[in-house]
Amino acid sequence: xxxxxxxxxxxxxxxxxxxxxxxxxxxxxxxxxxxxxxxxxxxxxxxxxxxxxxxxxxxxxxxxxxxxxxxxxxxxxxxxxxxxxxxxxxxxxxxxxxxxxxxxxxxxxxxx
Amino acid sequence: xxxxxxxxxxxxxxxxxxxxxxxxxxxxxxxxxxxxxxxxxxxxxxxxxxxxxxxxxxxxxxxxxxxxxxxxxxxxxxxxxxxxxxxxxxxxxxxxxxxxxxxxxxxxxxxxxx
Numbered sequence: 001x002x003x004x005x006x007x008x009x010x011x012x013x014x015x016x017x018x019x020x021x022x023x024x025x026x027x028x029x030x031x032x033x034x035x036x037x038x039x040x041x042x043x044x045x046x047x048x049x050x051x052x053x054x055x056x057x058x059x060x061x062x063x064x065x066x067x068x069x070x071x072x073x074x075x076x077x078x079x080x081x082x083x084x085x086x087x088x089x090x091x092x093x094x095x096x097x098x099x100x101x102x103x104x105x106x107x108x109x110x111x112x
Numbered sequence: 113x114x115x116x117x118x119x120x121x122x123x124x125x126x127x128x129x130x131x132x133x134x135x136x137x138x139x140x141x142x143x144x145x146x147x148x149x150x151x152x153x154x155x156x157x158x159x160x161x162x163x164x165x166x167x168x169x170x171x172x173x174x175x176x177x178x179x180x181x182x183x184x185x186x187x188x189x190x191x192x193x194x195x196x197x198x199x200x201x202x203x204x205x206x207x208x209x210x211x212x213x214x215x216x217x218x219x220x221x222x223x224x225x226x
Contacts, residue, residue, distance in 0.1 A: 034214055043202055043217045044155065088154055090215075097167055098143050098212040102154035 003027060004091050006103035015112050019076040023089030023103055026070065032092040033065055033072045034100070037085045044088055048074060079110045115139050116218035118203050124224045127193060133221045135186040135203030142208030144186040145215060146178060149200045155217075161186060162208055190223075198225045 007022045021035075032051055036044035048063040050056045050072065056063045062075040072091075076083055089103040116137045125131050135144065143162050147155035160168035161180040175197075177189040186203055200220045207213030 032212070032214075036217075043200070043220045046214050046216060049214045092212060098145065098160045098162065098206060098208070098215070099157055099168060100155075100215060105154055 003101045004089055004103040006087075006089050006106045009086075009105075009107040010109055011106055012109045012111060013079050015079060015081060015110055017079050017110075019079045019083065019108055019110070021074040021076075021087050021089075021106050021108065023072045023074075023091075024070055025072070025091045025101070027091070027093045027101075028067075028070065029095060030067075030070075030091045030093045033063070034090040034092070035061075035063060035074045036088040036090060037083075038088060038105070039085045076108075079108075081110050081112050084108055084110050116203055116205055116216055118201075118218035118221050120221060121219065122222050122224075124226060125190070125193065126226050127195075129193075130189070130191045132190065133188040133201055133203075133223075135188075135205075135218055136184055137205040137216075137218075138184060139205060139216070140183075141205035141213075141216075142183060143206045143212060144180060145204040145206075146186065146188050147202040147204065147217075148197075149202055149220075155202055159188075193223075193225045195225050198223055 013019045035048040038044045050063040060077045064073045086105040088105045090100040146158040149155045159178045179187040202220045203218045204215040206215045
């Protein structure tokens with residue numbers, strides 16, 4: 001069983017719509033949750049992190065965490081073609097030092 | 113511009129060569145990381161340094177040798193690599209300490225082994 005799973009892509013949304021990216025994790029001791037955006041040929045860029053249950057908003061991005069359900073999501077409002085990228089969910093377990101466990105990534109395509 | 117700087121950006125080397133990848137950060141972070149990333153795959157952790165000491169080695173072959181000369185610098189020494197080692201090598205840093213903090217990646221070094 002994979003430790004971090006993301007919904008399979010590619011995910012295609014029209015410009016201006018809300019893109020919803022989902023991630024589940026298996027380690028109940030996980031404490032820190034991250035979303036990275038990676039453009040083709042580039043390095044991952046941190047866009048959101050969340051440590052507590054609930055929502056965290058930053059501009060057009062909202063991260064949602066539900067530790068009881070072991071679920072974390074990323075919502076992108078007013079999606080733009082420039083949001084087209086692969087989004088990586090990463091989880092840091094409480095007893096794994098600095099090790100991040102990455103999901104396989106979801107490719108998002110925003111169509112004009 | 114990223115706050116984690118990696119050099120070189122591209123590297124082509126033969127299987128008998130010795131080369132080094134370099135990483136520098138000036139964010140006062142005390143944890144630094146090396147990752148390897150293949151196309152269409154997530155980054156794969158290789159090494160973690162915490163307060164200049166190696167804390168995680170993910171069973172990486174000995175042809176990869178990390179070094180942390182000080183809290184701002186991280187090197188990865190390469191020797192006798194194989195074609196399958198061709199990949200994007202990413203350095204990252206984070207606050208470190210008990211909470212570790214978010215990891216910030218450099219732009220990476222794209223390595224090709226002939």
